[in-house]
Amino acid sequence: MAYLPLSTANLPDPAIDPAQGSSPEDYFNVALYAGNSSTQSITGVGHQPDFLWIKGRTVTGENHALVDVVRGTDKYLFSSYVAGTEDTNTNRVTSFDSDGFSIGNQGDVNTTGRNYVAWSWKANGSGVSNTDGSITSTVSANTTSGFSIVSYTGDGSSSATIGHGLDSAPEMVIVKSRDLASTNWLTAINVTGSYIDLNLNDTSANSNSGDGDYFPQAFTSTTFKPNVNGTNPTNGDGNTYIAYCFHSVDGFSKFGSYTGNGSADGPFIYTGFKPKWFLWKRTDGLSGWSVYDAERDPYNYRSKILYPDGADAEGTPSAYYIDFVSNGVKIRGNGSAYNGSGINVIYMAFAENPFKYSTAS
Secondary structure, three states, rough: OOOOOHHHHHOOOOHHHHOOOHHHHHHEEEEEEOOOOOEEEEEEOOOOOOEEEEEOOOOOOOOOOOEEEEOOOOEEOOOOOOOOOOEEEOOEEEEEEEEEEEEEEOOOOOOOOEEEEEEEOEEEOEEEEOOOOOOOOEEEEOOOOOOEEEEEOOOOOOOOOOEEEOOOOOOEEEEEEOOOOOOOOEEEEEOOOOOOOEEOOOOOOOOOOOOOOOOOOOOOOOEOOOOOOOOOOOOOOOOOOEEEEHHHEEOEEEEEEEOOOOOOOOEEEOOOEEEEEEEEEEEEOOOOEEEEEOOOOOOOOOOEEEEOOOOOOOOOOOOOOOEEOEEHHHHHHHHOOHHOOOEEEEEEEEEEEEEHOOOOO
């Protein structure tokens, strides 16, 4: 029997393969810019965005603003602010461009003397009608990168299903009502064989006492099933919703979990790529969400954090250090929220380069 040499060159080709002219930046990227209190175009993103998540880094009080091509560039929801309904504003993002986006002079995305970050995902344009579920949805789906944007109107039925447009079951679905005031960002993650229910907008622990608290049925390769019950339904009769659906793609994205060891020499998390963006959240106790990325913090160790559930400025708390390495993440801190002994943490990561083509940091 012949054996290949132990070399990254002999790893399988990733689905998004730089050697074949495709790059992770074609589907996800991080853009930094400085505000000018006027108008400007942000270029070099590497794709035309379909979903943008913008956050001010410099001062506390600027909320996380999420906008997508399905709802339109004038429609905003805020992961750090749940009161009220979808905001309409024509002066934040003014257009999605071929290599980035343009912005107006709205202060929370473009104030002179302040710095901003935009996380950008490519889906598949403005969306098409999807009838895989009992409720017709509008879906912008990118099956290559495992990401879709889903818009639908609830019908109040306990048996309803929603088509998501992907070719595999999502591992994470985030749903937000557009017109029900003070509703949570309902987030369901299935990376352990059972569903974990969290709110992107707060520090609460897993609220799932059994599969189905937020979504009463396992995700399938074509649909997810919304919930009509409780104070945060995902299928209120006549209410409108937006959903962001994700599943892992080898060499590009990874959704998973780990157990903390309580040591400054923390766990190693294998992703199969050098990360560009990393989000994590403790699930078995009160703890906020945190995001690191390789543009704001280009060298190991990484310590610059933004918090999806809060309007805080960028922080660098001690004991929450991580390294981005060629095939994953190494935890270097023993902060109780992310590496307490025996705690459970979920994560979401997107690639800078697949492991096959990565270099050490």
